[in-house]
Amino acid sequence: MKRAKLEPGAARMTFLAVLAIVWSGCGALGQTESPGRETYAEEAARLAPLVESGDAAADIVEDLYFAWIRSGQYALARSRFEELAAEHPNSGAIGLAAARAIRGVGDYERALLGLEPIISYADVGVGVGVGVAALHEKAAVLRDVGRREESDEIYSDLLNRFLDGFIRGGPDLLYVVRAMWALDQFHDANDLFRVIAQGDPNNAEVFLAWGDLLAEKYNDEEAVASYQDALALDPNMPEAHLGIARLLAATNPEQSKAALETALAVNPNFIEAHLFRAERRIGTEEYDVADGIIESVLAVNPRSAHALALLATTHYLRDDESEFERYVAEVLGTNPSYSEMYFILAERCVNVRQYAKAVEFAREAILLDPRHWKAYNLLGINLLRIGEEEEGLASLETSYDNDPFNIWTVNTLTLIDSLEDFDRIETEHFRIKLHKEEREALEPYVTDLLEEVYDTLTTKYEFIPDGPITFEMYPDHEDFAVRTLGLPGLGGLGVSFGKVIVMDSPSARPPESFNWGSTLWHEFAHVITLQITDHRIPRWFSEGISVYEERRARPGWGDDLGMDFLLAIQADQFLPIAELNNGFVRPDNPGQISLSYYQASLVCEYIDEQHGFDAIRQMLALFKDGRNTEQALREVLRLGFAEFDDAFSGWVESRTGGIDVEAFRTLLQDGHQAFGDGDLDRTVELLTEAVEAYPEYTSEFNPYETLADVYVQQGDTSSAIAVLDEFISYSEYAYGTYLQLAGLLVEAGELGGAIDVLNLALYVHPLDLDGHRELGSALLTEERYEAAVREYQTLIALKTPDLADTYFKLATAQFSTGDRTGARRSILRSLEIAPSFEAAQELLLRIAGRGNL
């Protein structure tokens, strides 16, 4: 794919010529100064008598309108301006303010009626009358009711008047720039904003609107700066506070919260601020709270399409189909082309991992508004998430062609371009992408483990997922993040979208910090649980099952009872089951997420142990049918929330209650002290006791590794093996310990055990040469030649420096499996490098049938 740099076209050149004229006439601009220093209530009190006289200038009327609206006096604004309009029918400014106030409470038809006479009588071509403003307002109301074509005609008309020189200055330019924006002429709008801001640097409205444009075009930094410019002129301006709150929500939640509170302190009825709050609550799956907030908005504007769309969303997410449809009908009844509703639904479906539904809703959004470029982005990204690459790419291309500012689109397309560096491999159940540079080294292990987890979990859950499953591994973590979210900076290791798994490859993480095998297993478990429930599984149960399945795959995999978890449990920080999902979707602190993973996995362990695995399967079936956690627990386990919490707490207590952390620390400290003093017997005594006291402690200064050292020093290999064997049953990252244990097992003649341990090591550090060498050697000795072939081929792919020896061993293994052709090829490569390599020469003679000469 090629993407051209954005260049202005011919029409834009015309605009720039006009801009130059405007620029030269900047001194004639309105020089409006926003009052700002007083409160809106004070301002309203000051301005109301002037406006009520009927002689107030248009800007005074507008200021009063904003003073009432921005302090939340929607009803007052509407009633007073309607009265004033009746008293002063010839005042366009008052009529306009009345129409705006009427629109604000959702009476769009009356607003349009009120605007008509103003437009008819006003000369919209010259001066600073309200005709341009009224036209713009009419276009906006027409959009509110879905009459987009008529609306666009008005915006085009405004733009033409500007291009023809009839609108050259004053506050009307703000309406021109909004018209450009509405017609997707973002660059021109941005340029004109710059001119207007320079000509009228004290007009907070300009900076507010400019901030809105920049925010919509993903330029968060400059948008915040623009909002701050607006607040410097009018510190109360609630829209600017809200703009900042929105933009900082993800990166600076504290400041975002403060900005939102300020906005609501100024305007307690601020519709968009409340809808922002509601969106946040929907994001954290607090649908009842969101509904309450939305109801308060509807009390102000009962026909707010945005508010009704959010209500439709909460009901959809609750599986309340009839209410969902009722609200959808209500929205479309007011605004038949309100594509934003489907966009919101699509976004929220992503939030609850219903990617296929997100695709459906994004398609609906585009059907209603083929210019909804964000919907193309959302459609494209989610098509990729469900494995529909070709259509996803096409959608993203459309998004980019029309909205090249969208960073999610740009990042994802750039990533797709880089997929040329990936090889595509197909197995029975998977379509796999591995980076070309890693493919040879990883392919055999990745394909084997994928098919193993597929067989294991499809059998266990008696469920065949829709496939083939796409599996992608990225050596650059930021590529993984972009593939997942469209943005870099994601902290996770892997993600499952149900039919697509994306994860870091081993080289994306520092050695010994990542077990790609357990991550793969975890993510495939999500494939099962997402698909088996039609993506209706709550997050806690999905994550809990994934960790629970990790533990059953290999020794040491899956979270164990680390010290942080133990202390949290002892401090009673496990969440009640009713709130466990909150630990994932709205954690109180960063540590709560990992604690919630652990707790969720223990809940699954508990259910399995106390009620049988079938209970887990039954719960999955109920979630598919739309039941919630409370219903599932009650129907399957016959337990209410409180009963479950009591039973689970008791079970956890039985597993952890006996661990005395202080006593354990003392044993550790004394044991290591004894080791330092050279008192090996005492070391063994104390550290063995430490292991018994808290066996799952495998972090720094754990007792196992020191104990093993002592046993090795004492020549007690079997005890060293036993202690390290127990250690790796709780730890999944200790590559060095795997190799040490394998070495001890080889020494003890237990090659089978060594092979098992070395296979575990490869899930931690598959790119290290030593592990493959040791494993290859043990496999050859054990006459497991096919597996040995794999190890030596991998060593060659990893550019091992001892190529001649490696090719020789590969040839040996190949010859032993009967692969004479492969063996010949390999032994030639060995002897090509090392012609006088005696053992290889002998093998060559055997392969060539000259062994007995």
Added chain:
Amino acid sequence: MVLAEDARFCLRIRTLLLAIILFGSTARADSVALILGGIPGSPEHEEKFDRWTTTTRGLLVDTFGFAPADVTVLTNREARADDIRAAFDAIGQRVGPADTLFVFFIGHGSYDSGEYKFLISGPDMTGADYSELVAAVGAGRSVIINATNSSGAILDTLAGPNRVVVTATRSGSERNDTYFYDYFLEALGTETSDEDKNERISVWEAFRYATLAVERFFTEQMRLASEHPQLSDNGGEKGGVEPEETPVLARMIDFNVDTVIQTDDPVLAGLLEKRRQLEAQIGALRLVEDTMPAEEYDRRLEELLIELALTGRQIRGREGP
């Protein structure tokens, strides 16, 4: 006359083939080494450079069979410009066209205004100075290992016929402390680096082992590689472990001091000569691998290797247990 690029390459190949085929019949060659230790500048560097220097000398003498007197070590204050010149002069008195000179640079390098300097006590010397000193020694072959930062800047200056130049970095702008030499010493100390299993470590084998280890180090540490070791062989283009031209000289020169196998048994002598010739033919075949189909290459290679293997058996049978 200006030779076309292909013709020049062919000429180089023919020259090298001749060298390979003739090499076995030359008289025993000596190897001499000069280890230069620059000023360390900090206790940490002093410890590291001392360790590198001591280990290098130990490997040359204890592992590779250098006579202690053939290894000259100049470090820190003993390594002023005059001392270095004197050392080269002294070595030049002892070596001849059949001998190999090894020069090791251990310390800091600097690169400024396009010029590399090896930092020593007193006035530093440039790459051109060292190139002249190496030439003046008059050894038949020279191997220069420069482990300093910025060492890549000296490579073009030192490169030339009958020289193998190894540097820790690709250019003068790679100024960070280097890791290359740690792995180079590891290569000299392990049989894993003995790629061709002839129980000798060639310059190429050590370079390849160390370079791959450096690459792996930076990859595993998830750090941007701040050094890219380079090798120039016989005046050819510098490169890494996948050079465009076969590094024949670097493959041919071992760190191990030559030992001459002498025998009174004419049959055994004939077999040894046959083996030498077969090895030379295999080497020659490898050089022209790209000029023939892979199957044809493998067929001819296999014939030679089988013949070599059978000859090896006969030699072992003749030598007895």
